[in-house]
Amino acid sequence: MPFKPNASYDFSDAVVVITGAAAGIGQQVAEQFAAAGATLALIDRSESIVDIASNLGAVHRGWIADISDPESVATTANKILSQFGHVDILVNNAGIGPLAPAEDFPLETWDKTMAVNLRGAFLVARAFAPNMLARGQGRIVNLASQAAVIGIEGHVAYCASKAGVIGMTNCMALEWGPRGVTVNAISPTVVETELGLTGWAGEKGERARAAIPTRRFAKPAEIACAIMYVASREAAMVNGANLLIDGGYTII
Numbered sequence: 001m002p003f004k005p006n007a008s009y010d011f012s013d014a015v016v017v018i019t020g021a022a023a024g025i026g027q028q029v030a031e032q033f034a035a036a037g038a039t040l041a042l043i044d045r046s047e048s049i050v051d052i053a054s055n056l057g058a059v060h061r062g063w064i065a066d067i068s069d070p071e072s073v074a075t076t077a078n079k080i081l082s083q084f085g086h087v088d089i090l091v092n093n094a095g096i097g098p099l100a101p102a103e104d105f106p107l108e109t110w111d112k113t114m115a116v117n118l119r120g121a122f123l124v125a126r127a128f129a130p131n132m133l134a135r136g137q138g139r140i141v142n143l144a145s146q147a148a149v150i151g152i153e154g155h156v157a158y159c160a161s162k163a164g165v166i167g168m169t170n171c172m173a174l175e176w177g178p179r180g181v182t183v184n185a186i187s188p189t190v191v192e193t194e195l196g197l198t199g200w201a202g203e204k205g206e207r208a209r210a211a212i213p214t215r216r217f218a219k220p221a222e223i224a225c226a227i228m229y230v231a232s233r234e235a236a237m238v239n240g241a242n243l244l245i246d247g248g249y250t251i252i
Contacts, residue, residue: 076127121165213251
């Protein structure tokens with residue numbers, strides 16, 4: 001049965017920040033939140049984010065920023081809060097995944113991966129959390145990965161960074177949950193984005209699909225729907241969770 005996203009959640013009173021929203025999962029998340037009535041503040045290092053935001057509707061805005069740079073994050077967060085007054089939901093989606101064998105992995109590439117995937121998610125969460133905590137409500141959703149809980153050949157920095165995202169999520173959930181802000185992680189398998197399909201093409205992709213009990217990769221809309229659930233009012237008691245969306249791969 002083909003999967004068709006159903007924007008049944010009502011986010012018409014919510015301001016949603018999404019990082020890495022110019023492509024892939026992030027863009028799909030933006031589209032579905034927009035369809036559910038949210039006001040979007042989209043962040044990406046690509047200049048296309050400005051047009052992507054405006055094409056979703058006049059109320060939305062896009063900001064060009066480097067999430068690994070504390071000054072860039074702080075400046076962008078201040079502009080967003082000045083524009084919209086508050087933020088209800090943060091989706092920490094931006095990430096990179098350069099590959100190399102562990103014994104040959106370049107140190108500068110390791111540092112860049114950690115700077116974007118882990119430090120970047122921390123910097124953005126830290127920038128918006130005070131506003132949420134002051135209001136006593138908010139949702140933070142961090143994109144981790146199945147690579148956070150299993151090893152994948154060639155993914156040493158990616159696996160380590162995403163495992164760090166889960167550890168960070170747990171601590172934030174523990175500290176901020178009592179103050180009205182829930183923090184959760186989403187951990188997908190390979191997702192059928194342009195990047196995912198390119199990296200897992202051909203025989204490599206066929207083997208990977210065959211190893212998943214559902215025998216396929218995830219669709220961007222499926223990940224977006226899961227994000228919308230943990231960001232919703234209905235998920236108020238979901239805090240510190242790591243939702244694996246991997247077709248059962250990690251149970252094998």
